Amino acid sequence: xAHEKVMAREVIYRHAxxxxxxxxxxxxxxxxxxxxxxxxxxAHPALYFGSTSDFADPAVAMTYERDGPDGPIGVTDLFGTxxxxxxxxxxxxxxxxxxxxxxxxxxxxxxxxxSLAKGRSWHFFFAWAxxxxxxxxxxYTLLSGHLRRDLAPDRGQLKxxxxxxxxxxxxxxxxxxxxxxxxxxxxxxxxxxxxxxxPLMLATGLTMSPGMDAAFPWLLDIFGGRQSARTIHFISASxxxxxxxxxxxxxxxxxxxxxxxxxxxxxxxxxxEEAEG
Amino acid sequence: xxxxxxxxxxxxxxxxALGGTLLLGGxxxxxxxxxxxxxxxxxxxxxxxxxxxxxxxxxxAREYAHEDISADFKANGSxxxxxxxxxxxxxxxxxxxxxxVGGLVQNELSLSLDELRAMPSRSQITRHDCVEGWSxxxxxxxxxxxxxxNKAALKPNAKYIVFYCYDDLGRGGSEDSRYYESIAxxxxxxxxxILAYEMNGERLGIPHGAPLRVRVxxxxxxxxxxxxxxxxxxxxxxxxxxxxxxxWEDRGYTWYAGI
Numbered sequence: 001x002a003h004e005k006v007m008a009r010e011v012i013y014r015h016a017x018x019x020x021x022x023x024x025x026x027x028x029x030x031x032x033x034x035x036x037x038x039x040x041x042x043a044h045p046a047l048y049f050g051s052t053s054d055f056a057d058p059a060v061a062m063t064y065e066r067d068g069p070d071g072p073i074g075v076t077d078l079f080g081t082x083x084x085x086x087x088x089x090x091x092x093x094x095x096x097x098x099x100x101x102x103x104x105x106x107x108x109x110x111x112x113x114x115s116l117a118k119g120r121s122w123h124f125f126f127a128w129a130x131x132x133x134x135x136x137x138x139x140y141t142l143l144s145g146h147l148r149r150d151l152a153p154d155r156g157q158l159k160x161x162x163x164x165x166x167x168x169x170x171x172x173x174x175x176x177x178x179x180x181x182x183x184x185x186x187x188x189x190x191x192x193x194x195x196x197x198x199p200l201m202l203a204t205g206l207t208m209s210p211g212m213d214a215a216f217p218w219l220l221d222i223f224g225g226r227q228s229a230r231t232i233h234f235i236s237a238s239x240x241x242x243x244x245x246x247x248x249x250x251x252x253x254x255x256x257x258x259x260x261x262x263x264x265x266x267x268x269x270x271x272x273e274e275a276e277g
Numbered sequence: 278x279x280x281x282x283x284x285x286x287x288x289x290x291x292x293x294a295l296g297g298t299l300l301l302g303g304x305x306x307x308x309x310x311x312x313x314x315x316x317x318x319x320x321x322x323x324x325x326x327x328x329x330x331x332x333x334x335x336x337x338a339r340e341y342a343h344e345d346i347s348a349d350f351k352a353n354g355s356x357x358x359x360x361x362x363x364x365x366x367x368x369x370x371x372x373x374x375x376x377x378v379g380g381l382v383q384n385e386l387s388l389s390l391d392e393l394r395a396m397p398s399r400s401q402i403t404r405h406d407c408v409e410g411w412s413x414x415x416x417x418x419x420x421x422x423x424x425x426x427n428k429a430a431l432k433p434n435a436k437y438i439v440f441y442c443y444d445d446l447g448r449g450g451s452e453d454s455r456y457y458e459s460i461a462x463x464x465x466x467x468x469x470x471i472l473a474y475e476m477n478g479e480r481l482g483i484p485h486g487a488p489l490r491v492r493v494x495x496x497x498x499x500x501x502x503x504x505x506x507x508x509x510x511x512x513x514x515x516x517x518x519x520x521x522x523x524x525w526e527d528r529g530y531t532w533y534a535g536i
Contacts, residue, residue: 035304043410051341051414052412053347054347056349110304111308111309112305117530118308121318124536125320127320205536208406208536209328209535209536210406211328212535214336214339215331215336217339226404226412227411
């Protein structure tokens, strides 16, 4: 009899309850923080480096020009080079043909109309939720061994990083025994987000507080001034958005229901190929 | 492309647009809901409590060097009050201007600019952080608010210091639409809290609050009332105007503007 390959299903328990709960709370927090953050940014859609705002020479500014070829246009100034970003950044046309100024379009801000005061109250409420949720996650991660067991790449994985990059580029993902743990790129991106980008959001956010700057003046020195901290806050947020896009993409291409189930119930299905006689 | 496909596509597009509108509309109606607003605002109580617990009277806002002073210090909010009483005072170079100090005090005061200038002064080069996100550095000179308050001798039940201003930022043409602000004692008696009459070595100009503005260096710009007319010590600001302790606070901004 010829050997036949039989697919076997193995169900593993992948995500602990604390990880699952804090993950979804974090999804909500980051979504609200991003959208309300864009609302706050729209109050002064320009970025600077250093302590102060040099209004004549911003690093980045979203603005508008009154006399474009067909009326006003939205403009983004990136280190002195100007781009027409009508409809995306700086300003765009409403359904009724009316030109509206903004930094980011009001369709993606919270609330969806200009209100710095309301944007701030959403932002700071969810900033606290994010911090408390993050502390619970960090406490669990450090105490339960989640960090050592699941997140820290071992030497073998680090050595195989080039292979992992090649495999990802070819959309070849781990199966069987290897799929029971995170791959090396996954581990490194989680570590960067958890231990660098998210804490950086908090630290740069606090550096924008005149109260916290008085209590901890070294915050200003670490980030090179309040306006630099604001710019880093923006860059770091953009990197988190980039992470989320890649993260969601990987969830989609590696089995969306299996991945979603594992983050809701904890159970993750591994398909193994077993040779049987 | 068949008709059916087109209509299905347009159905999906419209469906997505409708769904998006409902979702965003949902967020926007949440934003307008008073209960949601109260819940969200509760975080402000936490922020204030934590900052108050961390900040000691000795924690000073950073003071900068002379060369750090911004060439273009943005003037925001009111930049040129057109109220009749203010215009009359400005016309005469504020010689007739008086700072009234009253409310819960033992001694009511009425001080001219010259009298304020004769008091001990403090000069500081500090960063001004606007709630909109920008910052500018300027040099301020004035008398410490604590000096004036001690002269007035606060009554024991006084808890807040309220600043009443000349500018009609609300454009209501009435007393109630004029700017006002309030601060609590940890800030009122802070070393860097001054009533400034000079900016960058010159007399305070009209765009920045002539003849007198307050500097509250550990809070955001809107706490630092310009065009001050009267200072009042009160036990509570619940019954003043909108009851939230300031012009912007009555319009949804947080009272403790520490972040």
